[in-house]
Every structure is written in structure tokens, then in C-alpha cells.
Amino acid sequence: MSTFSAPKGIPEYYPPASSAFLHVREGLAAPARRAGYGYIDLPMFEETELFARGVGESTDVVSKEMYTFADRGGRSVTLRPEGTAGVVRSVLEHNMHRGQLPVKLWYAGPFFRYERPQAGRYRQLQQVGVEALGSEDPALDAEVITIAWDGYTSLGLTGMRLDLNSLGCRECRPAYRAALQEFLRALDLDEPTRKRIEINPLRVLDDKRPEVQAKVADAPLITDHLCGACKDHFDTVRALLDDTGVAYTVNPRLVRGLDYYSRTTFEFVHEGLGAQSGIGGGGRYDGLSEMIGGPNLPGIGFGLGVDRTLLALEAEGVPLDLPSACQVYAVPLGDDAHGRVYALVTELRRSGVATDMAFGGRGVKGAMKAADRSGARFAVVLGDRDLAEGVAQLKDLTTGDQTPVALDALVTTIKEKLQ
Structure with missing residues (x-):
């Protein structure tokens, strides 16, 4: 009888490698907590319509990658493919936006996408995310980007590149959309891509196929079509990042894969990962709340890949300062x-x-072999004769030195030696 295996495309983290996973997740989340972001724990699944409306039906996430099924009540539900739509839904449902603004939240956990499994691309992916809702202040954009930057750098990562762009707003985007559609309609593209031109032409720019990328190389740039307000907003974000030492590259072709993005958009890229080079990213989504039936509630956030950050650290050979398990x-x-x-x-x-x-x-x-394998600094050996004398043998597993210590002083002695 064969044993069971984990589903295809899902990485498992177990000791001792799981300590590195926890270390990376904590490192990415810590800057958010220091910046006043409260923790939110999201449902693993939501109504399918939330993602169809919020993420966008023309996106690959919704059209190709979601795990969608009918529950026993006949309702269509979907395993969460990303976190932003669920956070906005929760903020609206629980009236968090009626209190102090911005609402600043962070979350961590698995997300699900039906992808072709390969290194760095999984069907269950682990992310740390933040969302900040209720303000258009460009300083909030800079804060969110800096939190991500500080998370990566705190782990010792140095080989990543931050790409930055602005996608404009509902005032300036229509003129750019029209110019982009005119350009794309003149290209020799396959029928699914031509349909995408009419639904959301920005998705065509996000197509990763080399032959498509070559054809859109001369496409109009959004940065040439920004209105005055969007240009000022983008300039301020850049100046704030400059002031705090966050290095970035303006990439006017950066689109990201979800429909709700507007204005500031960013992505962290690590070339050591090959094809799956994106290790995290996000952007502003000022119209998302209205897409899912809420009031005008501007927001910005990110999702950072824990799996890919681990791979990037391995690619760089960064030693991790992991706490001893024992x-x-x-x-x-x-x-x-x-x-x-x-x-x-x-x-x-x-x-x-x-x-x-x-x-x-x-x-x-056998017990001392187990002590060596545990990675412990000290072994405490207690036999019946030691017990009668009121002592235990304390052995330093690094030096091999062994000394008797009174039982009533053992805890204090060990704590002093571990300092």
C-alpha cells in the first residue's frame, strides 16, 4: 500500500528548514509592526465574486489560476489568490474605515493559484502583506515601500532591484488607454490577446511571452500621459524614497498583474531567481473599495513572497542568524x-x-549523541548518585568541560552562562 504525498506544487516547511521559513516571515513582518500596522487574519476562502470584481475578470489570476468550487450550499467560493480584496472587504464589513484613518493592517499566510509548478512558482504560495486604507498621501506610499525595503534588507538581502512606476488615475488613464489601444490594435497578436486589448489593454503589457514583449517594446508610456496631480504625487513619492535611502529604478513599463492598481506601482526583482524573479510588490488601489460596493476609500499595499525571499537568500548565500531550537x-x-x-x-x-x-x-x-545532534550549548546529566548529592553535571557541549552544579542553582547558572 502506497503512502500519501503532498499535493503537487505545494512546498512544505519542516525542521530544520522550517526555522529559516519562520525567520524570513518574521523579518518581513517586523517593520510593519514597528510602523503601527495591526494584524488581521483573513478567511482562506471568499465569495468568488469578490475576486472577480476586485481583482478583475481579465486578469490571469481570475481567468486561469483561481481554485473555485461550489460549497454544499451551492455557493461559489474561491481559495484566496491574494490578500488585498479580502482586507478591503473586511475593513468595509467591520466599519474599520469609520474610525481613525488610515487603517493600517498586516497579514501573513498561504495563498492559492493554479499555476504550472516550477522553482519559485507554487500552487500554495506564502506571503506577508500590508494594506493601508483611507489616505491619498504620497507619504503613505513611501511608507509602504520602505516597510518592504526594510524587511528585505533586515534579512541581509542585497541583490534585489526595486522597480517603480505610476499608472495614473481615473482622470488621466482614459487618454492613455485610448492611445495604447490604438497602438496595440495595429499589432499582429493572437485572438485572446486581441480580446484583452478591448477589456484591459494594460494586461497586454504585462504579458510575459518574449514574442509579445518584443511587439509592445515601442508602446506608449503611461508616464508620458500623467495628469498634473498624478505627476506631483509620483514626484513626491520618489523624493521621500530618496530622502530615506531607498534605491529604485523608474520602470514605465511596470504594470503588475491585477486590475485594481492605480498611481504608485512597484515590484522587487531578484535576478538570481531566473524566470521567477519577482519576490514581492504592490501598489495603490484607490478605486478597489468602490469596485466591491464600498465608498471611496483609497489604499496602498504589498504582498511579499516568503518562498521566493528564501530562494533569493539562498541564491546570494546569505547566512541566516537563526535562534537555536535547543x-x-x-x-x-x-x-x-x-x-x-x-x-x-x-x-x-x-x-x-x-x-x-x-x-x-x-x-x-545514546543520550549524549542525541544531545550533540540537538545543537544545544549545554547538556544537563543527572543520575541517581547526583540526585543523592543534590547536584547535576553541567557539560558545555562546545568545549567539553563538565562541572557539578547544585540543583537549586542550576536554572540561574545556566541562564547566566547563556547570556
Whole structure:
């Protein structure tokens, strides 16, 4: 009888590699918490219509990649392919926008897209995201971008490039859309792409096929069609990033793959990942709230890929400063010592020391091998004779030095040595 395997295209993180995954996720989220973003935990699935209206039916995400199914009540639901639409829905549903603005939220977890699995492209992808709703202030755009930048740099990543663009607003976008459609209609493109020209021509610019990219190389640029307000907004965002040392490249062809983006749009790219070079990105979505039936509620956010950030760190060979999973490993020798060791282990854990112990009554040789494999700094060995004398043997697994320590002073001694 064969055993089960994980579904195709879904990476699993288990010890010891999972410690690196947690480290990266924490590193990406920490700058958001420091900037006053509160945590939101989103549903794994939503009504399909939320993504169809919010993300856009012409996008690859909605038209090709969503996991959509009917539940037992006949309702169409979809595993979340991204986080922004769900956050905006939650803000509106719970009236968070009626309080202090902007509403600043962060989230983390898995998202689901039916993609062709390959390195860096998964059907369950892990992201850290932030959303800030209720303000058009360009300083909020700069803040969101800087949070992402600081997350990457705090992990030691140096090889990424930040691409930056503005997609304009509802005032200046129509003229650009018309100019772009006129240009694209004259090209020799396949029928699905020609249909996309009429629905959302920006999606054509986002087509990753080399033959399409070559044909649109001379397409009109959105930056040449920005209205005065959008140009001023973009200039201010850039000046604020300049002031805080965030390096970027203006890429007037950067579109991103979702329909709700407007004005500031950005993407972090790492060339060490080959075809799947985008490690995170986001932008402003000032009309999204209205798309899903809410009031005018401007916003900006990002989604950073934990999986791809891990791959980028590996590509650069960045050593990760991972906390030890085990600092102390306790070895009981004898029945009487077993109960006392368990009590000591519990006391050490409650005092903040990562501690494990030998289970199953294994001999001292096997237990000490387990102590070495645990990565602990110290081993505590307690036999029945030690117990009678009121001491335990404390062994430094780095130097091999071993000394007896009074049982009532053991926790304090270990904590002092670990400092």
C-alpha cells in the first residue's frame, strides 16, 4: 500500500528548514509592526465574486489560476489568490474605515493559484502583506515601500532591484488607454490577446511571452500621459524614497498583474531567481473599495513572497542568524532522576530557555549523541548518585568541560552562562 504525498506544487516547511521559513516571515513582518500596522487574519476562502470584481475578470489570476468550487450550499467560493480584496472587504464589513484613518493592517499566510509548478512558482504560495486604507498621501506610499525595503534588507538581502512606476488615475488613464489601444490594435497578436486589448489593454503589457514583449517594446508610456496631480504625487513619492535611502529604478513599463492598481506601482526583482524573479510588490488601489460596493476609500499595499525571499537568500548565500531550537539538553540516568529531570526541564522552559530531554530510558552514550545532534550549548546529566548529592553535571557541549552544579542553582547558572 502506497503512502500519501503532498499535493503537487505545494512546498512544505519542516525542521530544520522550517526555522529559516519562520525567520524570513518574521523579518518581513517586523517593520510593519514597528510602523503601527495591526494584524488581521483573513478567511482562506471568499465569495468568488469578490475576486472577480476586485481583482478583475481579465486578469490571469481570475481567468486561469483561481481554485473555485461550489460549497454544499451551492455557493461559489474561491481559495484566496491574494490578500488585498479580502482586507478591503473586511475593513468595509467591520466599519474599520469609520474610525481613525488610515487603517493600517498586516497579514501573513498561504495563498492559492493554479499555476504550472516550477522553482519559485507554487500552487500554495506564502506571503506577508500590508494594506493601508483611507489616505491619498504620497507619504503613505513611501511608507509602504520602505516597510518592504526594510524587511528585505533586515534579512541581509542585497541583490534585489526595486522597480517603480505610476499608472495614473481615473482622470488621466482614459487618454492613455485610448492611445495604447490604438497602438496595440495595429499589432499582429493572437485572438485572446486581441480580446484583452478591448477589456484591459494594460494586461497586454504585462504579458510575459518574449514574442509579445518584443511587439509592445515601442508602446506608449503611461508616464508620458500623467495628469498634473498624478505627476506631483509620483514626484513626491520618489523624493521621500530618496530622502530615506531607498534605491529604485523608474520602470514605465511596470504594470503588475491585477486590475485594481492605480498611481504608485512597484515590484522587487531578484535576478538570481531566473524566470521567477519577482519576490514581492504592490501598489495603490484607490478605486478597489468602490469596485466591491464600498465608498471611496483609497489604499496602498504589498504582498511579499516568503518562498521566493528564501530562494533569493539562498541564491546570494546569505547566512541566516537563526535562534537555536535547543539551548539545553537534559539526560536522566535512572528512574529516580527521570522525574527530577522533567521538573528541571519544565522550570528551564518556563524561564525562557529552550530545553529538550532524552526520552525512552536510553543509555548515557545514546543520550549524549542525541544531545550533540540537538545543537544545544549545554547538556544537563543527572543520575541517581547526583540526585543523592543534590547536584547535576553541567557539560558545555562546545568545549567539553563538565562541572557539578547544585540543583537549586542550576536554572540561574545556566541562564547566566547563556547570556
